[in-house]
Amino acid sequence: MLVLYKTTNVLRSSHDLTFVTLAIVMAKYSSPALQVLSSPRRYIPLAFFTLILGHYLLTTIHSGYGEATSMSRLAESWRKVAETTCNSTVFLPPKPSTSASDSYYLPAQSSPVPSGPRPVIEVEKFSPPSRKANAAFVFLARNSDLAGVMQSMKHMEDRFNKKFNYPYVFLNDVPFDKKFKYHTSLLTNANVSYGVIEGAHWNQPDWINEAQAKANRQWFKDNNIIYGDSVPYRNMCRFNSGFFFRHELLKQYDYYWRIEPDVTFFCDLNDDPFLFMQDNKKVYGFTIALYEFPETIWTLWNATREFIQMYPEYVPEDNAMAFLSDDGGQTYNNCHFWSNFEIGDLNFWRSEAYTKYFDFLDSKGGFYYERWGDAPVHSIAAALFAKKDQIHFFENVGYRHAPFEHCPTGRIHAQNKCWCDEANSFDNPDNDPYSCLYRYNALWGPGTNRPKWDP
Template sequence: MTFLADGTRQIFFKTKYIDPHADPSLFANTPERLKAVIVILVRNSELEKLLPTLKQFEDRWNKKYNYPYVYLNDVPFTEEFIKKTSAMTKAKTYHATIPKEMWSYPSWINQTKAENTRVQMELDNVPYGGLESYYHMCRFNSGFFFRHPLLDEYDYYWRVEPGVEFYCNIDYDPFAFIQKNNISYGFTISLKEVPESIPTLWKITEKFIKKYPQYVSSDNSAKFISDNNMETYNLCHFWSNFEIGDLRFYRSEAYLKYFEFLDKAGGFYYERWGDAPIHSIAAALFLDKSRIHFFNDIGYKHEDFGHCPPEQEVRKSGKCQCDPKTNFDGFQDSCLNQYFSSYI
């Protein structure tokens, strides 16, 4: 790692980067819109946190494209929530309650054991370890969001969460970009998981691979998730609060089998498995590496972690409001170098 003249960190890698701006067919003046949707899982109490995110997202991108929004909640949305979020866009908006079977304990889970897990996780200071709803959410995002009836008609999704920020204008259609380039999963930030939350996830994954070796791509990104030829998991994952992807990846036989295998193992409740490492491990193993894309040009922030395009010309073009010196990509806990190592 080196530093450029302006103080920004530079990560060196060997891969072919596909520049979305080089293809005029991806811009807003093209009339075609894909079967794509913006998916937001949100509580009623997060409305005031969500509204600034929606305004920024619309101003930076969606006002040019008007892709629809699907809002999901484990309880019914209030009239105030529906009214205010619908007023933020000219696009169609849909609000739905998640079916109970997608947000509750499966029959094989011992709920007393699950409660004991939450108590211990909280004592161990594992983030969100004591929140029962968080465990349901992780399981839902891992295995059910793409099966919600409102998403049945769509092929692509963009996951947005309340409180996130979009630093830069986006002057092309990321959905058209991933379709044209056969990309199934796109990310902006990669980092390491809290090890206490997933003590047996890799062991269970190894059992799955041994049972179903046919699902592992011969051109995979295993170097992203393992530093020692798949002997152990290095905790690297794509941060799933930002995802642009192909829903058909999750609907594939490989992913569905993997989720079912994990679900039966009980780790969503007996540990605190998150959807981010599960999405990431599945993408790294089941997809060809060319089908995973780093959206370097999309400036983004969630909580204390952000991605600011390091190239000055990209920031200028996108009218980015961010400081590349704060870019998480160059910090120790970033996994961007591991991602690029898959191409070496």
Template sequence: MKEQANGFNPEHCRVYGKLFGPMNRVLVNLGGWRRLAHRRYLRLLVAVAILSPLIFYCLHGSSILSENDLNENQGLQSVDVGRPKIYESTSGKGNDILLTLVRNSELIDMIDTIERFERSFNSKYHYQWWFMNDEEFTEKFKEEVSSRVSGGARFIKVPGEMWTYPANIDKEKAAASREDYSKKKVMYGESESYRFMCRFNSGLFYKLNELRDVEYYWRIEPGVHFDCGITYDVFQYMRQNNKLYAFNMALQEDVRTIPSLWNTTIEFFKKNPQYLADKNNAEFVTDDGGSSYNLCHFWSNFEIANLRFYRSDAYDKYFQYLDDKGGFFYERWGDAPVHTLAASFMLPVDSLHFVANTGYMHNPNQDCPVDEEVRDILHCDCNPRKDFTWHKWSCVSKFFDVNNYPRPTSVANLKEYYPYVLENT
């Protein structure tokens, strides 16, 4: 039976308690509290302080992203009926696009990626490919790219206000942080533009005026490979099955880049428990019930998402909370862990989709089916010995294990659990 949106739901209490119970126990066990806890009235005050958010959450329930309410809830506004359509009405497509942030200097890598992805997927479905740049695209870039994209191309100049510091950032402090990261030899630690990019990808790109009518986007970066055939229309599959976020790779983040991101995220959800989804993916990102972050994240250089999620009140408030803390500049918060934590807490796990066996390669990691029969069926041109997807350092296995999902690693499992992969082979 469907629970009322504002009614009592025991599942809400279970999820909330699992996330925040260990942290509350830590607070109670601090030395000062321990010495005073024998006093009855103090014990009562501590109990009220700890339980009041839980009581509030259990009474109010999760306000967004119930799988049955994806189109009704104010947190996920769908594209309005009557807005311009990107494709002909007879195409059967939604307003879905391929999307790349790229510079003119990356033209050669971009051409290679387009040619590979057209062979793997887009030559069958002809989706438009839109390109973003913080500078103006050259005519040469536009000509070379347009001639290779089967669904047509569009070129977008990112406004300067989206590629700079927000007003609250102390630039001297940010510069000192970059210098410190550089000394520690953290990847991109010294880069100012990398931080602009991470902030842009975390909370700004979907606000571009040019993307106002877009529903799903597939992020593809220059220089990546797709070395297997993608046999089904992933956009249509996600739309028809209420999937809101899809990924291909998952690994652990460098903890030095995000030392305060987890605690900041937990602070946000303690203040906004209504944004925790029922049956979420929290167990993927924490191994101890919420006390710490295990650093697993979806590698966002391959992601497909419904922009309704990013445009929701929940995500917008989360990003603003992060932005106000300054971690994109005082640390080196990446959009991958930001997207992962948001999707894992705010979305029901059933709305997440793993896009398996694509042959995706983003240096230094490769997705290559380890099963020879799968590789043959999908016409893969990759070395299974270099597969990272099911490597012990990958987090993909954890995603499947904590959610009790069968792995798409054999033809037998594909036929039984993921038949859509084989329908067009």
């Protein structure tokens, strides 16, 4: 009791209540009854007493220690912890600095970091469109492509279509199942249509010599030509070349944007590319231009030359022949626009010039005896049957279809909030010598500027 009495006489603050409480406990367990315990256990109370005595001496001698361990300070600490874990505003990121000396963020170390002050980017607030083009997105997909289709749709909706609400048209050679329709329709507020392709527009024609076609497919396979032995791939190329624009679900539209499963759109689009095409009388838009495998199109250019000799009136002046040929049309340099991204004028494909051209090519059987792709077919037709300024490079659209991508640069990259690495862009001449973009740019010659979309 003497210890307890002296202790209560020197209480200085609320934290000393701890000492008093523990001292009472020590007094209790220091009673004679505790002495009957076995020898090792007898030292436990002694150890506690020693710790408490040390704590008390420190609070008496060292004022800082006493303040830090006071009950009021501990209570304040617990109150702050409770606020931090319960109030979500604590986790808000810091406000971005507006200092002109901020460094410019780029997503990868491989890109050069611009020097000097961060560029000031004025991003206009988006206003709902007052008008729209008569246009739709077109997907050629299978039920098994659902995951990839959803990825592509999510990118498109987030970057563009949630603001513009253009419809989607899905096409398949078999009916889409309920799961496909359910999940794709959930991703957009726009209208969604699902169509089945006619057998005559999809399947290999009966007049194709299957024995010859099979032997040729085996040769492609033996020589490691991609999709070399695939009949469905050939069906797809033929359909996209000559029949997609004839489908009943697309007859009501004037413009289309082709999208494939598993593609990525890197940048915001606050302006309407469909309206740009319409207002500027463009017929074909692309993001990536590259070389085709020459083994897959052995006779395509010869067939094209034969057609042009028959119908020279279909080729206008100021065409883009120079994109296709380095010798005035004698040979084909194999350059084409990558057609997995296309924004185009459906009426251009419906024109007399193109439909006759496709029918002529189809009669040659090259889609099955060789492996003619819709990309070179569309590219040749656009370059020959349209004027060069009707073909547009959408440099502001960040896009990836593995393994290649186009990434905008400079001001466009920053303004459109692109998250791709500029150094990885396929049309970077230091990165990919197989890009044909320089041939497209050369169409306008030195001292002239090609048309640009600069929204």
